[in-house]
Amino acid sequence: MNDMDQKILAMLVDDGRMSFADxxxxxxxxxxxxxxxVQRLIEEGVIEKFTVIVNPEKIGTTVSAFFDVEVDPQGIESVAQELASQPEVRSLYIMSDMRSLHIHTLTENNEALEQFARRNLLSRRHIVRVDCKQLLTRVKHRRGGTRI
Incomplete structure (x- = not known):
């Protein structure tokens, strides 16, 4: 990738609908x-897909929570797959210790958050510990860019 490719990526991260002419x-x-x-960046897999960023408050999901979940190592992949399929889960990562999951959820309210936790975390086999923190204020957030 050269400087021009980097500039193209920065433009498309800012506005994925930017025209070739622009x-x-x-x-x-x-x-x-x-x-x-742009086509070459797509073909080489640098650009995986174009998508939209939705404002969660506009669709009624105002409670943003982050869970750190400790899991028995033998169950980490199955638990991760099952949790990833839940509609409240917006992102899920297996961490380097191979015992921890980092999960971001969006729910309509605190009651829905508690229901998610009870249904998916507190009664699930292989889960050892759950730590939950709710977002208070977003200072900086990722809009596109490198997939992490």
Missing amino acids: IARELGVSRVHARDR
Whole structure:
């Protein structure tokens, strides 16, 4: 990847619907050249997909919570897969100790959050410990960019 590719990625992270013509204008290249560069980034797997970012408050999911869940190592993958399929789970990561899951959930209210925890965490086999923290204020958030 060169400097132009980095600039194209930054533009598309900011506005995934940016036209090839607008990208070309920003970079001082032809529309065809901009299209070819974007297509190459897609073909090489640098760009995995284009998506939207939804404001959770506009769709009624105002409670954002983060769970750190300790799991028996023999059950970590099955627990992770089962939890990842739940609609409240927005992201889920297996951490480097191979005993911990980091989970981000969005729910309508505190009651729905408690129901999620009781149904999916507190009674599940292999789960050893659950720690939950609710988001108070978002200072900085990721809008597109590198998948983590």
